[in-house]
Amino acid sequence: xxxxxxxxxxxxxxxxxxxxxxxxxxxxxxxxxxxxxxxxxxxxxxxxxxxxxxxxxxxxxxxxxxxxxxxxxxxxxxxxxxxxxxxxxxxxxxxxxxxxxxxxxxxxxxxxxxxxxxxxxxxxxxxxxxxxxxxxxxxxxxxxxxxxxxxxxxxxxxxxxxxxxxxxxxxxxxxxxxxxxxxxxxxxxxxxxxxxxxxxxxxxxxxxxxxxxxxxxxxxxxxxxxxxxxxxxxxxxxxxxxxxxxxxxxxxxxxxxxxxxxxxxxxxxxxxxxxxxxxxxxxxxxxxxxxxxxxxxxxxxxxxxxxxxxxxxxxxxxxxxxxxxx
Amino acid sequence: xxxxxxxxxxxxxxxxxxxxxxxxxxxxxxxxxxxxxxxxxxxxxxxxxxxxxxxxxxxxxxxxxxxxxxxxxxxxxxxxxxxxxxxxxxxxxxxxxxxxxxxxxxxxxxxxxxxxxxxxxxxxxxxxxxxxxxxxxxxxxxxxxxxxxxxxxxxxxxxxxxxxxxxxxxxxxxxxxxxxxxxxxxxxxxxxxxxxxxxxxxxxxxxxxxxxxxxxxxxxxxxxxxxxxxxxxxxxxxxxxxxxxxxxxxxxxxxxxxxxxxxxxxxxxxxxxxxxxxxxxxxxxxxxxxxxxxxxxxxxxxxxxxxxxxxxxxxxxxxxxxxxxxxxxxxxxxxxxxxxxxxxxxxxxxxxxxxxx
Numbered sequence: 001x002x003x004x005x006x007x008x009x010x011x012x013x014x015x016x017x018x019x020x021x022x023x024x025x026x027x028x029x030x031x032x033x034x035x036x037x038x039x040x041x042x043x044x045x046x047x048x049x050x051x052x053x054x055x056x057x058x059x060x061x062x063x064x065x066x067x068x069x070x071x072x073x074x075x076x077x078x079x080x081x082x083x084x085x086x087x088x089x090x091x092x093x094x095x096x097x098x099x100x101x102x103x104x105x106x107x108x109x110x111x112x113x114x115x116x117x118x119x120x121x122x123x124x125x126x127x128x129x130x131x132x133x134x135x136x137x138x139x140x141x142x143x144x145x146x147x148x149x150x151x152x153x154x155x156x157x158x159x160x161x162x163x164x165x166x167x168x169x170x171x172x173x174x175x176x177x178x179x180x181x182x183x184x185x186x187x188x189x190x191x192x193x194x195x196x197x198x199x200x201x202x203x204x205x206x207x208x209x210x211x212x213x214x215x216x217x218x219x220x221x222x223x224x225x226x227x228x229x230x231x232x233x234x235x236x237x238x239x240x241x242x243x244x245x246x247x248x249x250x251x252x253x254x255x256x257x258x259x260x261x262x263x264x265x266x267x268x269x270x271x272x273x274x275x276x277x278x279x280x281x282x283x284x285x286x287x288x289x290x291x292x293x294x295x296x297x298x299x300x301x302x303x304x305x306x307x308x309x310x311x312x313x314x315x316x317x318x319x320x321x322x323x324x325x326x
Numbered sequence: 327x328x329x330x331x332x333x334x335x336x337x338x339x340x341x342x343x344x345x346x347x348x349x350x351x352x353x354x355x356x357x358x359x360x361x362x363x364x365x366x367x368x369x370x371x372x373x374x375x376x377x378x379x380x381x382x383x384x385x386x387x388x389x390x391x392x393x394x395x396x397x398x399x400x401x402x403x404x405x406x407x408x409x410x411x412x413x414x415x416x417x418x419x420x421x422x423x424x425x426x427x428x429x430x431x432x433x434x435x436x437x438x439x440x441x442x443x444x445x446x447x448x449x450x451x452x453x454x455x456x457x458x459x460x461x462x463x464x465x466x467x468x469x470x471x472x473x474x475x476x477x478x479x480x481x482x483x484x485x486x487x488x489x490x491x492x493x494x495x496x497x498x499x500x501x502x503x504x505x506x507x508x509x510x511x512x513x514x515x516x517x518x519x520x521x522x523x524x525x526x527x528x529x530x531x532x533x534x535x536x537x538x539x540x541x542x543x544x545x546x547x548x549x550x551x552x553x554x555x556x557x558x559x560x561x562x563x564x565x566x567x568x569x570x571x572x573x574x575x576x577x578x579x580x581x582x583x584x585x586x587x588x589x590x591x592x593x594x595x596x597x598x599x600x601x602x603x604x605x606x607x608x609x610x611x612x613x614x615x616x617x618x619x620x621x622x623x624x625x626x627x628x629x630x631x632x633x634x635x636x637x638x639x640x641x642x643x644x645x646x647x648x649x650x651x652x653x654x655x656x657x658x659x660x661x662x663x664x665x666x667x668x669x670x671x672x673x674x675x676x677x678x679x680x681x682x683x
Contacts (some may be wrong), residue, residue, distance in 0.1 A: 062463040062497035069467020103659045106444040165662035241665030
């Protein structure tokens with residue numbers, strides 16, 4: 001066991017996956033000699049060589065497209081897109097090919113690949129470096145989408161993503177890369193995809209989120225506890241497939257739900273969760289569902305970034321509204 | 327360097343009348359091989375004709391004929407080893423048939439049934455790629471897999487002239503060049519991307535010269551000369567197998583048909599232009615050569631036609647007699663293991679489909 005930051009946990013999972021399976025390859029911009037701009041692939045070129053860690057030219061669409069060809073041939077490519085804001089040119093490859101290769105060949109060709117990318121804001125970055133595109137990917141049939149919120153879940157979820165027989169989009173919260181450290185056992189044990197994680201039990205309301213927002217959610221839950229309001233906190237972790245049962249079970253107990261995400265409100269993934277809760281657990285609800293999200297604006301450039309980011313105050317206000325609802 | 331100094335070579339073995347106009351490659355000295363190529367061209371044309379007829383009578387989906395361009399994919403596929411991987415766009419029926427995709431699978435596919443992509447023969451060949459040019463990076467990935475495993479295999483990727491305008495084309499050629507992967511890119515340069523003519527597609531005097539910027543060889547070949555296409559692709563494959571990297575081959579041909587059965591080319595091009603190109607079409611050319619070489623006569627021609635006709639009719643009947651998949655099939659191969667939420671949707675669809683099927 002050692003204390004790892006989230007980006008170090010990603011690195012440890014990549015190294016473990018490459019150690020255990022010679023089919024695992026890393027490709028992307030600056031992933032080799034530079035070890036990735038966030039050092040997620042640091043040391044892998046030296047350990048595994050240029051046959052397994054490939055610096056690509058600057059061409060995101062083809063990083064995804066080449067991965068599909070490699071995957072169809074039985075490799076397990078882990079492609080890095082340097083920032084999620086540059087993954088949009090990959091969406092053609094992801095929607096039209098990676099997601100449906102299995103289905104359109106009725107299982108003859110498959111696409112076990114991972115598209116990793118740092119995502120989200122709060123790092124005072126250049127324009128286009130702070131995007132939260134998870135709902136776009138979650139909308140694509142045939143894709144799985146996972147977002148870790150801690151070093152240990154980053155390690156375990158990434159291992160499971162790499163071992164998964166289908167394409168997984170793995171969005172790493174940039175803001176958490178170095179923000180926290182925790183004990184992570186490099187024990188090759190995966191955290192299962194498709195499962196939500198109950199981070200804190202509570203009887204009064206449910207607050208759920210994913211990725212970097214889990215920090216604010218947990219802090220809000222602490223503050224609420226001081227007011228004798230017990231919030232149950234759920235890290236959704238895998239957006240697709242969604243573990244509805246855990247969420248519905250929690251709402252059945254608490255009757256109140258606050259959904260938190262950094263991406264814009266409209267058609268954000270919170271809308272999907274709210275719709276599922278409404279259609280299957282509306283009789284459990286004691287108050288309207290609240291969503292605390294980014295606005296339907298552009299992700300602002302760094303000086304205005306704080307105006308946009310959901311914060312503890314916003315989560316507390318939403319929690320108090322659902323608690324006050326008669 | 328001016329464009330006139332680019333020095334893009336162009337290969338032709340048979341002229342448009344079927345007379346020898348270039349060096350005869352080794353395979354073409356074997357009459358059996360020539361007859362095999364001729365039969366493949368005929369089979370492709372008979373298949374195209376039947377497919378269009380089925381579409382016109384409401385028994386097939388929208389269909390992209392390869393009329394006039396048969397030699398491009400047949401020639402490319404004939405140059406390949408069975409263990410190579412074919413990465414087609416959607417007008418390469420001839421090449422797919424050569425590779426061992428069955429007529430029934432092709433009918434099933436164009437009839438709207440994904441089982442047509444579950445090739446019993448060439449298990450690693452890619453299915454058709456409908457979003458133009460987006461399959462070129464796949465060919466690079468496949469070829470990279472061969473190189474990484476140290477295998478003497480190659481990927482052969484076909485696409486139209488329109489695809490050369492896409493970013494995928496530039497990205498794929500560039501990557502293939504850097505990594506020297508065994509990938510051969512063949513342009514079915516048929517003059518038209520639906521209604522956009524070659525002149526409006528690119529100001530470059532040849533599309534082959536786009537290889538130069540990627541640092542890989544580029545050349546033209548007469549795409550209506552199946553012997554030349556096969557020879558040029560064979561040469562590129564031999565080079566690739568030696569570790570010398572990818573090539574771009576522009577097979578210059580002409581789309582004698584509409585873009586697809588949903589298209590009406592008379593809206594944008596003159597019949598006179600089409601008529602001018604008919605004399606150069608690939609079947610007559612090879613047949614004239616076979617006749618002049620003493621390998622062919624009317625009886626043989628009729629036998630091949632009859633053989634291809636009955637194979638196509640038999641396959642069409644089998645396709646038409648194949649019931650659609652059950653509703654569960656659209657759910658069952660989305661993932662290796664359908665997640666719970668998909669199983670719930672499958673239940674709903676199964677109930678609702680009872681009124682549909």
